[in-house]
Amino acid sequence: xKQSHLFTKTKKEAPADEVAKNAELLIKAGFINKxxxxxxxxxxxxxxxxxxxxxxxxxxxxAIGGQEVTLTALQEKATWxxxxxxxxxxxxxxFKTKLKNETELGLAVTHEAAMTKMLKSFVxxxxxxxxxxxxxxxxxxxxxxxxxxxxxxxxxxxxxxYSFSKDEAEHNEFYEKAKEAYKNVFKRAGIGHLTYLTFxxxxxxxxxxxxxxxxxxxxxxxxxxxxxKGIAINKEVxxxxxxxxxxxxxxxxxxNRAVEVGNIFTLATRFSDALNLKYKTETGEEKSVxxxxxxxxxGRLMGTVVEVLSDDKGIIWPESIAPFKVHILELGDxxxxxxxxxxxxxxxxxxxxxxxxxxxxxMSAGEKFADADLIGIPYRVVISPRSLKDGGYEVKKxxxxxxxxxxxxxxxxxxxx
RNA sequence: CGGGGUGUGGUGUAACGGCUAACAUGCCUCUUUUGGGAAGAGGUGACUCAGGGUUCGAAUCCCUGCACCCCGACCA
Numbered sequence: 001x002k003q004s005h006l007f008t009k010t011k012k013e014a015p016a017d018e019v020a021k022n023a024e025l026l027i028k029a030g031f032i033n034k035x036x037x038x039x040x041x042x043x044x045x046x047x048x049x050x051x052x053x054x055x056x057x058x059x060x061x062x063a064i065g066g067q068e069v070t071l072t073a074l075q076e077k078a079t080w081x082x083x084x085x086x087x088x089x090x091x092x093x094x095f096k097t098k099l100k101n102e103t104e105l106g107l108a109v110t111h112e113a114a115m116t117k118m119l120k121s122f123v124x125x126x127x128x129x130x131x132x133x134x135x136x137x138x139x140x141x142x143x144x145x146x147x148x149x150x151x152x153x154x155x156x157x158x159x160x161x162y163s164f165s166k167d168e169a170e171h172n173e174f175y176e177k178a179k180e181a182y183k184n185v186f187k188r189a190g191i192g193h194l195t196y197l198t199f200x201x202x203x204x205x206x207x208x209x210x211x212x213x214x215x216x217x218x219x220x221x222x223x224x225x226x227x228x229k230g231i232a233i234n235k236e237v238x239x240x241x242x243x244x245x246x247x248x249x250x251x252x253x254x255x256n257r258a259v260e261v262g263n264i265f266t267l268a269t270r271f272s273d274a275l276n277l278k279y280k281t282e283t284g285e286e287k288s289v290x291x292x293x294x295x296x297x298x299g300r301l302m303g304t305v306v307e308v309l310s311d312d313k314g315i316i317w318p319e320s321i322a323p324f325k326v327h328i329l330e331l332g333d334x335x336x337x338x339x340x341x342x343x344x345x346x347x348x349x350x351x352x353x354x355x356x357x358x359x360x361x362x363m364s365a366g367e368k369f370a371d372a373d374l375i376g377i378p379y380r381v382v383i384s385p386r387s388l389k390d391g392g393y394e395v396k397k398x399x400x401x402x403x404x405x406x407x408x409x410x411x412x413x414x415x416x417x
Numbered sequence: 418c419g420g421g422g423u424g425u426g427g428u429g430u431a432a433c434g435g436c437u438a439a440c441a442u443g444c445c446u447c448u449u450u451u452g453g454g455a456a457g458a459g460g461u462g463a464c465u466c467a468g469g470g471u472u473c474g475a476a477u478c479c480c481u482g483c484a485c486c487c488c489g490a491c492c493a
Contacts, residue, residue, distance in 0.1 A: 012442065012454070013429045017485050037485060091493070110493050144418060144491065152492085203493055220492090263493090293493085332451050366453035373453090384452065394452095 001044075001324070002345075003358040006030075008043050010371045020218065022303035023149025025315050029374045031323075038146020038154040045375065046302070048323035050157070053298040054136055056188045056320065057159050060181040064174070066134045066161055071114050073138050077104045079113045082274040093141040107140035112293055115162045116271040123164065123289065125280050130170055134161030136298070148218060150303040151259060157299055163292040166279070168268075171290045175266065178294050182212055182262050189301060190318025191308055195261065198223050199246060200234035202265050208237065209265030218307040219259035226252050261301050267291040315376030316398050324356040326415055327377035331365045331384035341383045344393065347408070353415050373398070379415060 008030030015034070018024050023040075026032045031046030042050055058068065080086040086106070088094065095107040108114065115133060123129060139158045146154055163178070165171040179197065186195040195214045202209040213223050213232060222235040226248050233242060233253070243250060269288035272278065277289045302321070309316045319325060326348065330341040338359075345357040356377060358368050365384070372380050382394040382403065393411050396403030406414065 009443095011428065016429070017423085019486065085493085093492075112493075139493090141492080145487095145489095147487085265493095295493085329452095334451095362451095364451060364453085364455050366451090366455075368454090369452075370454045382452075386452065 001356050003356055004360050006044060006356075008045065010374055018149060020147075020149035020151065020303075020307075021310065022151060022218065022306040025306055025310055025374070026150065026303070029315060029376070032150065038143060038152070040150050040153060040299075042299075045323045049302055049317070049321050050298050052321040052323075053189060053301055054157075054159070057136075057185050057296055057298065060185050060188075061132075061134050061159070061161055064132065064177045064181045066132045068135060069133055070135050070137060071108075071111050071118065073108045073140070075106050075108050075114055077106065079117055080106065083113060083271060085113070093143060095140045095142050108137065109139060109141055110158075110295075111135070111137065111160055112162065112267065112271050112291075113275060116275045116277050116289075116291070119164060119289075120275070120277050123277065123279055126166055126282055129279060129289065130163065130165040130174060132161060132163045132174065134159060134294075148220070148303075150299050151218065151307075152220070153299065156297055159296045159298065161294040162267075163294070164272075164277075165290045165292070166281075166287070167290055171266065171292055175264065175292055178264055178292070179210065182264065182294070182296070185296065186212060186214070186261060186301075188320050189305060190320060191261070191301075191305055194308055196223065196225055196230060196232040196258070198232040198234050198258075198260075199237060199242060200263075201236045206265050206267060206270075209263060211260045212262035213258035214261050214304050214308065215256045215258045216304065216307045217257050218304075219257045221258050221260055223256055223258045224253035225256050227254065228252065232256075232258075259300070259304050259307075261304055262294075262296045264294040265292065267293050310376070313370070314374035317376045317378060319378045322376070322378050324354045324377050326353060326355045326379040326381055327372050327375070328355060328357045329368050329372060329380060329382045330357070330359055331368065331382060333361060334385050334388075336388060337383055337385060340388065344381070344383065344408070344411075348412070348415065351412060351416070381411065 010030055011028045014024035014028050018027060026046065027034065030043055031049065033041045033043055035041055077086050085091045091109060093109055097105050099105060136157055136159050138155060140155050143152065143154050146152055163171065163174050165174060186192045191214050195212050198211040198213040200209050200211040211234060213221060223232040224238055225232040269290060271291055272289040278286050279289060281287055305321065306315050309318065328341055328345055330337055341357065345355060348355045376398055378398050380396045380398065387394045387405060390405045392405045392407045394403040394405050395411055395414060
């Protein structure tokens with residue numbers, strides 16, 4: 001993409017009402033736009049990142065047998081009444097609305113019940129199980145306090161997968177696979193080294209759950225990390241019994257602030273009992289389907305990456321989720337520079353490399369450098385009278401201080417690697 | 418939901434109850450520049466969140482509403 005074509009612009013100053021680093025940088029660089037408290041739109045650059053993240057998640061979910069669907073965001077009252085979750089005393093984050101005929105509807109807070117209900121049309125026999133279904137869908141939660149930029153919003157996309165198994169043993173098998181898939185997601189998104197499988201309370205759904213917590217001061221949770229074992233305990237269930245059950249000891253646990261980037265938990269038969277999702281076993285017995293629920297918020301994951309991987313100049317995207325792989329900067333209005341830059345842009349694109357080309361004219365070099373650092377694309381290639389005189393292209397990684405001059409073959413080799 | 422705070426050009430800030438609401442940045446025009454947010458010149462842009470009140474006089478004080486931020490509680 002040519003940068004002159006991009007309708008968004010970088011800003012020198014972040015809006016005064018944003019304090020969170022993720023929102024400051026993402027707004028300054030033109031990835032997101034704030035519509036109101038806790039509600040953000042994704043702009044071209046931000047959407048590219050979200051799509052990359054979703055594709056990683058999609059690949060990992062498909063790899064463990066997930067099937068993708070999209071359920072509706074509008075949900076009827078009857079869906080949530082069997083589990084008593086339509087009640088505002090039970091679930092206090094509903095956005096509720098009505099049809100013209102006064103029928104009450106809710107904007108999806110989550111999809112456990114809807115997915116369970118939907119599956120009743122398809123599951124009848126043990127032969128139909130197990131199935132694992134997921135979606136990327138908008139959730140609406142009327143949070144009393146949105147906060148921390150895109151980390152806790154009132155409208156957000158969530159990947160939610162629901163597993164439907166014949167029994168607990170089959171469920172556990174999938175649950176373990178899901179754990180590994182989740183680890184892969186966070187590793188691939190560039191925050192694996194800071195993310196810990198964390199033992200936590202199950203909230204409304206079950207007694208315990210597993211969270212994936214990424215260490216950052218921007219997080220809302222306190223966790224106790226055992227570095228050598230690579231696991232942690234959430235403060236909410238941190239007690240002697242839990243520590244002992246997990247085979248940990250207080251001495252090796254270190255307190256950290258962290259953000260929950262993923263959460264998986266066992267639902268057992270809570271929803272299948274309530275909504276009557278049953279199947280016939282081989283012996284003709286009727287049994288409730290055994291369920292699990294697995295969530296990741298791509299937007300929050302994006303915010304977490306920014307919180308964790310950035311410096312005083314801007315964002316530092318991991319290659320896997322960067323909006324583009326390489327950023328070409330053309331400096332000055334020299335004709336030869338322009339010709340060379342255009343040719344490189346065409347060449348890289350023809351090789352399937354995602355490239356942003358800063359072809360904007362009348363700008364100082366410093367301004368282009370500053371924008372490139374802010375946007376945070378992994379590789380920067382400078383083309384200028386100087387680089388041409390030195391015989392090539394100056395390539396620099398966002399994480400490195402100094403670049404080096406290379407020729408076209410060396411450059412494509414670096415970018416293909 | 419409890420507590421604290423803030424609303425001024427697109428953005429960031431300033432202005433004692435008293436001059437035509439100032440500065441920077443952005444944006445437009447021209448000239449000169451081009452390796453770390455260039456320089457000069459000229460221009461554009463705000464009924465100071467909304468409504469009421471106090472006052473000779475309100476961006477400034479008071480009330481109501483709305484919006485936003487932070488701490489806590491909550492968090493499927």
